[in-house]
Amino acid sequence: MSYVKWSYDTLHHFLVDAFVNFGFKAEEAETVAENLLMSDMYGIESHGMQRVVRYHKGIEKGMIDVHATPEVVFETPVSAVIEGNAGMGQLVGKKAMQLAIDKAKKSGVGIVSARNSNHFGIAGYYAKMACNEGLIGFACTNSEAIMVPTYGRLAMLGSNPIACAMPADPYDFFFDASTTVVTRGKLEMYNKEKKPLPEGWALDKDGHDSTDAPDVLANIIAKNGGGIMPLGGSKELTGSHKGYGYGMLCEIFSSILSMGDTSNYCMQGDKGLICHGFAAIDPAAFGDPAAIKAHLSTYLQELRDSPKAEGQERIYTHGEKEIAAIADREKNGIPVNENTMVEVYDVLDYLGMDPKAYFGDYVPPKDDAVFAGNY
């Protein structure tokens, strides 16, 4: 599977215009574009341009209401619940995280849980919003069930990512990971690339290990059973119950506290929306923020400097690979899978937009790749 590279500006131009044409206001389209491109710039291909087709389908099906306004329905000086009103996840998420940040600046801590939202892109985007203001940021989201609980055979939790960002020098601590071994986006990438899945990633419809990406994805969509394993695999001996537990923590801050749909009810046909959780914590609530930042920075440097395993050249701290990815993409452009470009051209066609205005004479391959999700 080949890739084509585009500049940030080219993709940004396309995304803003496309989301305006879907019916969003210009500043809303800007937020969505910024969120998706942050993912691609960070090297998290699964949550960038690849997600456009999902939003297209979500808007088409009416799961995403382009005119929705998220509302604060419960609030204290340190907490809030937001009703997303079926809005675009990025717009619900940004509002919720901003509220958490505002509360943290006043009260030291802000925790916001949001319901009836949609896919919000990478969780790290919101954690980083807080970090950019000198705070510790957390974000998590549930989603359509894809994680099979330990000893189960039906997906009951989402990929349920948890992200955390905290200021540090020379670059911030930035952790953003699903509580499954991998995300569905990664399965979709393997599917597009027609590669077998690595061992330990997925389960077939009966709950046995599987490396068959198309079969696993088809079973997930048809709710036949199977799905992705929790971080830690399928056995307690390798910590399966721990990944499942982290998935539950995500569920608590997203669907449980907001009284929203738990992952097993998310995106069932045209029903069931998504919930998110956000938190911001001011290091100043624990002492001198500059000293705390320096303390973290020292530890991160010690980790990077610590002895490497034989055959390895480098220990990464979280956020470091993203810095390298950004530098690469600023220099060489953002790689987009050509099957994703097929989807992009479908969107252009759907919206009556001229591809030449964005991608010049580029022609996507005639490919049999089809969107494998149910939005």
Next chain:
Amino acid sequence: MSYVKWSYDTLHHFLVDAFVNFGFKAEEAETVAENLLMSDMYGIESHGMQRVVRYHKGIEKGMIDVHATPEVVFETPVSAVIEGNAGMGQLVGKKAMQLAIDKAKKSGVGIVSARNSNHFGIAGYYAKMACNEGLIGFACTNSEAIMVPTYGRLAMLGSNPIACAMPADPYDFFFDASTTVVTRGKLEMYNKEKKPLPEGWALDKDGHDSTDAPDVLANIIAKNGGGIMPLGGSKELTGSHKGYGYGMLCEIFSSILSMGDTSNYCMQGDKGLICHGFAAIDPAAFGDPAAIKAHLSTYLQELRDSPKAEGQERIYTHGEKEIAAIADREKNGIPVNENTMVEVYDVLDYLGMDPKAYFGDYVPPKDDAVFAGNY
């Protein structure tokens, strides 16, 4: 390796008397006993009676100050930092969690970070304190480095457990797990039982996979390299960087916010103490606590009721195995490894206590088992 069973009262009697004889006040000894026995009652053998020898060595070496009083050194309505003054971990921990609970009851959220403490038993004990008062409880702790970061060969993080408890019916959600694949206590149990380690748990001094428990433990003690893998194993493909990331979250709430020793400095000879993090969150800060509890309870029941993998009979929710373990131990007594009883008899001898007053005519085996820790 054989086990001997004792009643809760027998072990409680021994523990309270032993810790009073070590120099603690009666109510302090009671807290330590309650904490250790909660672990054994929950079936978490590694953190119960097996830990007595570590406290014995810690007190003997002067790492644990039996007369210490933990102090609040920084405080806001939602946060605090506690200076442990080298006190017993259980006493620092209980004070810190109580403070977090008090703040959550007044402000909705309480987050407390503690430094210069010692091993505090199971993190779940503190999370459960909050849960018992209707709150969501979190607790974590760093410890002597034992987790090797992804692509490293030197342990730089502790086993860094994170615990969460939240009220639910018919029993609370209770999650308590190291961010390593397993704890050091588990390695010590395999060592005592002279069994090879399962694949995927540990690394040798050069950073390669190892199943040799005595070698891995000896290397950890001598700081030769090697240690335990993060949850997710040693490769990014299986999510190693995720377990490493959760270990970092633990470090942030324990050592970083408190400005205490990061795990790579904990328990280096007679220097370097331990840090903990605690949080309590009032569900009432998000709506009706009874409705939120019912929502969680429903989801937990749906998880238990969901289809099982072929060959499996049951899906557990977190906290359910502990309920079963308690019922078993209330009926049949608490099983204690006989090598642990050797250590207990050493403590009795050290303190000049009469074993018959607690364990009657029981005689521990003449065993070559020795304490494998450096306290």
